[in-house]
Amino acid sequence: MKYVVFILVFFSSERVISQDLISVASTFLNDKNYIEAKSSIDEAFEKTTLVDNPGAWFMKARIYHEILLSNDRNLEQFKQNRNEFVGTIVEAYNKTIALSVRTSNFNVLAKNQIEILWAYGINEGQRLFQAQAFDKAIEAFEIAKITKPSESRAYISTAVSALYAGKYQLAIDNYLAVKDIDDLPRDGYDGLILAKRNLRVSDQELLEVVGDARFDYPNHVPFIIEEVRTLIRLDRLDAAESVLNTAVKRNPNDARLILRQADLFDIIFKDAYINGEPERSERYFEMASTNYERFLNRNALHFAANYNYAVMINEQANRVYTRINLMSNEEYEMRGRESEEIGHDWTRKALPYMEKAWELKPGDTKVMQALEVFYKRLKLDDKLAALNGN
Missing domain, CATH: 1.20.58 (Methane Monooxygenase Hydroxylase; Chain G, domain 1)
Structure with missing residues (x-):
């Protein structure tokens, strides 16, 4: 019986100490003494009694959140691994949500703070992007990605910033990450194709990406033209012609397709002559001429x-x-x-x-x-x- 009493007293005193440390941390937070606030909340979490306490998790999240936003150089020591630090904040907010009922203040506040943190990453990233500080913009958008990993906007923004920073593989990784959680928009495919080109991937690899773009946006003319150009470089002229013929039937008055078809017929005109097919060469000359003149009549x-x-x-x-x-x-x-x-x-x-x-x-x-x-x-x-x- 004495052992049971001792154990109960021990855990009771540990809980009191933990609660005292949370109160101390809250006081330091209100005074913007973030170093002492962090020290107090970290010490409190060394006690096992707090693992199921939503208030403690919320306090930890708020202290770490304020440190993240602070420009105090003395706090940089805590943010050397910025992504890991953001992850700790998000984990604490999510723990608060998981351990509290949906209508409680802690639950509502934690959800609001998640949105605020995500919006900060997006807005700060956009500000830095506009200032052409692309590497720093990427860091800011990472905050939004970590905060809401199933939200595609931050991935798109990171990819675009990476393109401008010349970090083409990073851009590709983020565009592909979007495809895992959402539909990649047309401009996303534009960026993905551009990044692949800048990395000088093989035409066959590029064709696979363009094929995905065409699958999602079958009538988008720039993707049709990109596919045709890639097929031409692969010397797959028949396939290129088939793609263009289908596209022109669907869009008979699209000047871009008319010109691209003229250029392709021009290539086949020359290719057939070299391959000893004079009749085919002449036929494609006439077809190319018709398209060139049709295009130039309007352009x-x-x-x-x-x-x-x-x-x-x-x-x-x-x-x-x-x-x-x-x-x-x-x-x-x-x-x-x-x-x-x-x-x-x-x-x-x-x-x-x-x-x-x-x-x-x-x-x-x-x-x-x-x-x-x-x-x-x-x-x-x-x-x-x-x-x-x-």
Whole structure:
């Protein structure tokens, strides 16, 4: 019986001591003496009697929370592992919630403090991001991530900050983390694709990411174009054409798809000729021409379309000139000049598009070199002199 009394007295006295330490910690907290407040609450938690006390957990959370927000350099010693420190705060608030009834003050206050801590991480991160302090913004967004790990916003914000900081793997990790808890938004896929590109992953790996983006957003034109570009780099021209044909059927008036299809047909036009398929090459030339002209009728000031169309037409001229160069003297006498005129006709057709490209981007080296060739072929000496500043 004496042992039982002793045990009861021991635990009773331990509980009283713990409660006294909590009161002392509360007093120090009110006085903003955070070092002593932390020391008191840590000492109180060395007593096993507090593990089921929501008030004690709440007091611990509040003291640690205030230390986190304080700019006092003397408190930095406690925050050397910032994420771990934030985790301790969140754990204490969650313990408060778990150990108290839903309608109690401790329960309500702890839930409010969780929201406040999360909002602090988000707002501080946004402030630092706007100030272009991207590394510090990442640290701030980590607070929000730890506070509410199932909330996707902090992961997205961390990923964007990591992109701007050049930390591409970190960006990828956070974008992928979003996919584990929520749908990745379109701009999230944009960032994920950009990060993968900057890490110079293989085109096959990039295609897998683009495929996921297309699965979630099948009609988003930029993802369609990204998939086509990647397939082209993988030399999967048939697959690229299939993707584009389907997209154009669904969006027949989308100028971006019309131009991308023209560019693809242009590539196949050249590829088929190299592979000894002249009829296929000519068929794709006609298809590409139709799309280029359709696009330029509505977008006459598009530099790349003008330049690429001119180069494609000039490829037809070059093929004629190449055949002429391979002629014997006898063959040249019979049909050489006639063939030259065919080549010149192709050059004449290409010329206005290349001149428009020059008008849109005067001084472009590639355009200037092309125009010099065109003017010499067609003996347009005045234009050649003007081009060279004479």
